[in-house]
Amino acid sequence: MQIPAAFEYARAESLDHALQLLAEHGEDSRVIAGGHSLLPMMKLRLANPEWIIDINDLTDLDYITEDGDTLRVGAMTRHVGLLESEVVAGLFPLVRDAEKVIADPVVRNRGTIGGSLCQADPAEDLSTVCHVLRAQLVIRGPNGERTVPMHELHRGPYETSVEQNEILTEVRWPIRSRTSSAYTKVERRVGDWATTAAGASVTLGSDGQIEDVSIGLTAVGLEGSATRAEDAVRGQQPSEELYAEAGRLAAEDCSPVEDQRGTEAYKRHLADELTRRVLRKAVERVMACASSAGPEGTATASLGS
Amino acid sequence: MQITMSVNGDSVTREIEPRVLLIHFLRDVLGLTGTHWGCDTSNCGLCTVLMDGAPVKSCTVLAVMASGHEIRTVEGLATGGTLDPVQQGFMEEHGLQCGFCTPGMMLTARALLDKNPDPDEDTIREAISGQICRCTGYATIVRSIQWAAAHPAGSSQAETAVDPETAEVSA
Numbered sequence: 001m002q003i004p005a006a007f008e009y010a011r012a013e014s015l016d017h018a019l020q021l022l023a024e025h026g027e028d029s030r031v032i033a034g035g036h037s038l039l040p041m042m043k044l045r046l047a048n049p050e051w052i053i054d055i056n057d058l059t060d061l062d063y064i065t066e067d068g069d070t071l072r073v074g075a076m077t078r079h080v081g082l083l084e085s086e087v088v089a090g091l092f093p094l095v096r097d098a099e100k101v102i103a104d105p106v107v108r109n110r111g112t113i114g115g116s117l118c119q120a121d122p123a124e125d126l127s128t129v130c131h132v133l134r135a136q137l138v139i140r141g142p143n144g145e146r147t148v149p150m151h152e153l154h155r156g157p158y159e160t161s162v163e164q165n166e167i168l169t170e171v172r173w174p175i176r177s178r179t180s181s182a183y184t185k186v187e188r189r190v191g192d193w194a195t196t197a198a199g200a201s202v203t204l205g206s207d208g209q210i211e212d213v214s215i216g217l218t219a220v221g222l223e224g225s226a227t228r229a230e231d232a233v234r235g236q237q238p239s240e241e242l243y244a245e246a247g248r249l250a251a252e253d254c255s256p257v258e259d260q261r262g263t264e265a266y267k268r269h270l271a272d273e274l275t276r277r278v279l280r281k282a283v284e285r286v287m288a289c290a291s292s293a294g295p296e297g298t299a300t301a302s303l304g305s
Numbered sequence: 306m307q308i309t310m311s312v313n314g315d316s317v318t319r320e321i322e323p324r325v326l327l328i329h330f331l332r333d334v335l336g337l338t339g340t341h342w343g344c345d346t347s348n349c350g351l352c353t354v355l356m357d358g359a360p361v362k363s364c365t366v367l368a369v370m371a372s373g374h375e376i377r378t379v380e381g382l383a384t385g386g387t388l389d390p391v392q393q394g395f396m397e398e399h400g401l402q403c404g405f406c407t408p409g410m411m412l413t414a415r416a417l418l419d420k421n422p423d424p425d426e427d428t429i430r431e432a433i434s435g436q437i438c439r440c441t442g443y444a445t446i447v448r449s450i451q452w453a454a455a456h457p458a459g460s461s462q463a464e465t466a467v468d469p470e471t472a473e474v475s476a
Contacts, residue, residue: 002345009306009323009369032370036347039365043345052323054370080359104435106350106413109359110366190434191348 002043011054015140015169018055022165023142025051031167032056033076033115036107061114061169064088073171075114083108092133092173093285094181094199094278098125104191114168120154123193123219127154129183131216131225132199133173141166151224178211179203180285182278185218186270188261194219195261198250198274202238202282204290210236210283215246215275220267221255228253229275238283246279247272308372312337313381323369327361328352330368331378339379339408343437350436353409354378360413362435379408382415390453391415400449402440409436414450423454 010025012018022029029051032038041047055061061076064085071091073082082088083099102108102116102125116126117137127150130137135150139162153160162168185197197218205211213233215226229246236242256267309318312335319334331337331354340363343351347365354363355377382389391414394400401407410433417424417432424432429450430443438446 003326003329004324006322006324009367011369011372032367035367035370036365039367040346052367054367056370104350105432106353106360106362106435107347107365109356110361 004039004042005045005048007042007049008051009054010051011057013057015055015058015061015167018053018058018167019140019142019165021051021053022167025053027164029053029164033112034078034110035115036103036111037115037119037121055167066091066175069175071173071175073113073173075112075168075170077113079103079108079111079113079116080105082113091175092129092181092201094132094183094201094282095129097183098129098185098197098199101125101185101187101197107191113171117153117171118160118162118168120156120158120160121193122157122221122223125183125185125194125197125218128197128199128216128218130171130173132181132183132201132214134214136172136174137168138170138172139166140169145169147172154223156223176203176212178205178286178290180282180289182281182285184274184277184281186274193261196220196256196267196270196274198271198278200275200278200282202279202286204238204283204286208237210234210238210242213279215250215279217250217254217271217275219256219261220271221257222250222253222271226250226253226275233279238279240276240280243276243279247275250275306369308369310371310373311375313377321368323367325368327354327363327366327368327371327376330371331363331376334368337378337380341405341408343405348437349406350413351406351409353412353436355412355416358416358419360409360416377412377415379411382411387458389415390456390458391418391450393456394449394452395446398445398448398452400442400446402438402442406436406438406440410438410446414453417450418454418457422457424450426451 010021028049030049031053061074063074065072079099079102089096116124130150136147137153138147181201183199186195200215203212210233213230215229229249232249233246251268251272254271256264258264307320328342331340340354341351343349345364347362352363353360357375382392391411413433429447
């Protein structure tokens with residue numbers, strides 16, 4: 001029987017109250033949101049906080065709001081909310097791609113985006129999604145609010161730049177026109193962590209060239225973006241040869257380790273293949289949107305042939 | 306510390322340690338052993354109960370976190386001696402073999418049908434994909450949920466299934 005070590009429990013009534021509780025109880029206090037990362041670690045006694053501060057009553061941090069050229073997502077938004085949001089699916093289809101394969105439907109009823117990002121698990125899908133979307137993270141602490149780019153959030157596995165007395169409150173995804181995205185994952189079975197996964201976002205110029213691109217990989221030791229693959233693709237016309245070159249570079253630049261999910265060679269193979277697939281899919285999606293948008297888009301729809 | 310929650314419609318208040326998990330609160334404190342305890346790692350889904358109507362894995366929820374919320378377990382499926390259509394469906398379509406995964410499967414099915422009364426097979430399979438049946442009886446579990454969808458509460462189940470008079474005439 002897995003039972004956490006004894007701890008004290010406090011339920012935060014507001015964000016300020018949560019910050020106050022963190023300040024009051026100090027080093028050995030931890031915030032709990034969905035609890036599907038922290039509780040398993042506590043049950044294994046890998047985490048032994050003396051105080052648990054429950055922020056599940058902070059329903060005002062559960063929102064998805066379009067705000068000009070930014071989509072703002074509250075940190076307490078649960079996976080099921082992201083999965084079912086039509087706004088998210090329309091703007092950032094890779095989020096729905098990823099959410100469909102994050103854990104399982106029952107776990108998705110509890111787990112939150114803020115908790116997922118703060119867990120900083122190297123095999124966690126939303127971290128890659130946030131790298132690909134070049135997310136900005138809003139962090140609140142005793143001295144107010146600060147915003148950090150996604151590449152500064154994680155300091156390493158299970159370690160973030162969110163300080164002990166701070167709380168991640170919001171994730172911001174920039175909205176860009178003529179842009180779409182895709183995410184795909186190979187897992188051994190439903191609910192498993194990724195053996196390897198890849199995500200990409202592509203912006204097409206009016207001439208059909210890939211104006212901008214970002215590529216991320218999950219669970220293969222690549223924190224941040226596959227920059228050489230991105231550089232190879234940027235400014236080029238989409239083609240199968242281009243996707244293959246990007247896949248090759250992404251596979252070279254990751255550092256997978258052999259484990260029960262697969263050998264290093266197998267994971268590199270997946271990094272290559274999945275990079276091609278997400279680029280292809282993202283480009284197809286931009287074109288599909290563009291062609292449904294009118295004459296200007298129709299002209300670009302033939303570019304893939 | 307003191308917690309209060311609604312369990313199958315009854316308000317319960319108990320004094321517990323904060324580290325008590327919801328699964329153990331239900332089974333050991335309240336004696337509701339219908340909720341089964343499996344892998345203890347939020348993988349198998351045996352311990353699934355409904356929290357405010359949504360399936361959750363009760364091995365990965367602290368009882369204190371459920372304080373103030375509504376919990377529904379398998380003991381709360383039947384109403385006034387009448388089985389829930391999902392329970393009836395598991396009987397009609399042989400949805401259980403050893404029965405270990407059954408309470409969690411039925412609660413997830415109930416939540417699914419509350420949200421989507423007429424799910425297709427893919428939707429049903431997706432809904433139960435976080436729960437493991439080690440008898441591998443998935444085909445009959447899916448049929449059981451389809452039976453429940455076709456026989457919502459309030460409809461006359463026996464009549465819908467077989468109407469002897471009509472059967473006689475058509476024969």
